[in-house]
Amino acid sequence: SQELEQSPQSLIVQEGKNLTINCTSSKTLYGLYWYKQKYGEGLIFLMMLQKGGEEKSHEKITAKLDEKKQQSSLHITASQPSHAGIYLCGALHNNNDMRFGAGTRLTVKP
Amino acid sequence: DSGVTQTPKHLITATGQRVTLRCSPRSGDLSVYWYQQSLDQGLQFLIQYYNGEERAKGNILERFSAQQFPDLHSELNLSSLELGDSALYFCASSPHLGHYNEQFFGPGTRLTVL
Numbered sequence: 326s327q328e329l330e331q332s333p334q335s336l337i338v339q340e341g342k343n344l345t346i347n348c349t350s351s352k353t354l355y356g357l358y359w360y361k362q363k364y365g366e367g368l369i370f371l372m373m374l375q376k377g378g379e380e381k382s383h384e385k386i387t388a389k390l391d392e393k394k395q396q397s398s399l400h401i402t403a404s405q406p407s408h409a410g411i412y413l414c415g416a417l418h419n420n421n422d423m424r425f426g427a428g429t430r431l432t433v434k435p
Numbered sequence: 436d437s438g439v440t441q442t443p444k445h446l447i448t449a450t451g452q453r454v455t456l457r458c459s460p461r462s463g464d465l466s467v468y469w470y471q472q473s474l475d476q477g478l479q480f481l482i483q484y485y486n487g488e489e490r491a492k493g494n495i496l497e498r499f500s501a502q503q504f505p506d507l508h509s510e511l512n513l514s515s516l517e518l519g520d521s522a523l524y525f526c527a528s529s530p531h532l533g534h535y536n537e538q539f540f541g542p543g544t545r546l547t548v549l
Contacts, residue, residue: 367437367525367540368478413478423493425478 328352329416331426338404339434346429348414349396356417357397359388361410362428368413371399401431409433438462439528439541447547453514456544460507460528466490467509468529468538469501473522484509485532513546521548 330349338344348357356375360368372381377392385402401408414426438461448454460467469481471494480493484503495501498516503509513520523545527538 365523365543365545367439367542368527368538369437370537370539373537415478423480423491425480427477 328424329426331414331429335430337432341403344401344404346399346412348426350416352418354395354416357390358415359399360413363410404433406433406435437539439539441526441541441544445545449549450516452516456511456524458509458526461539464528464530466529467503468527469511470525471522516548518548
């Protein structure tokens with residue numbers, strides 16, 4: 326069962342458009358991770374958020390953590406075909422309990 | 436290339452068999468994590484070793500075991516294999532103990548149980 330809800334499950338956007346992926350936890354968050362995965366390949370770490378209200382950016386990708394709502398959002402500005410892949414959020418609920426969302430499959434149409 | 440290597444890349448075996456998956460962490464990384472990714476269960480954390488000792492356990496079945504050797508490479512042993520064990524198995528490494536660190540993932544081993 327998924328304790329992390331990711332939405333949407335899939336997303337198709339036109340190149341150049343902005344998009345947002347959400348991740349909501351049913352339990353208290355100690356840390357929230359965002360990863361990107363190309364189909365059948367390993368995960369690439371994007372960002373980790375720990376504190377409520379924390380926001381981090383890397384190139385055109387920004388992630389925010391709303392600790393009270395136990396949710397995080399990943400925003401991509403001016404999407405490019407290179408952004409295509411599966412985005413996974415991972416939540417640390419305590420030191421031993423690491424859970425992952427089901428993933429959001431992003432397609433960027435040129 | 437993350438610097439984490441996993442062998443073999445693909446493994447096909449039969450139910451009831453036992454297999455060993457191998458992971459070499461990035462140079463200098465002391466922590467190794469094992470994950471299972473399947474279509475129905477998604478990505479699940481299995482177990483973590485730090486400098487040779489087990490430090491955290493996730494959804495690892497009793498039929499599965501792991502160890503980390505003095506040279507820091509790790510092996511995941513899967514026994515009495517069932518069809519449902521077919522999945523991608525990833526290992527990841529990081530320099531430190533806790534989960535509060537970036538983890539570098541290997542390319543994975545795809546296990547198919549027939």
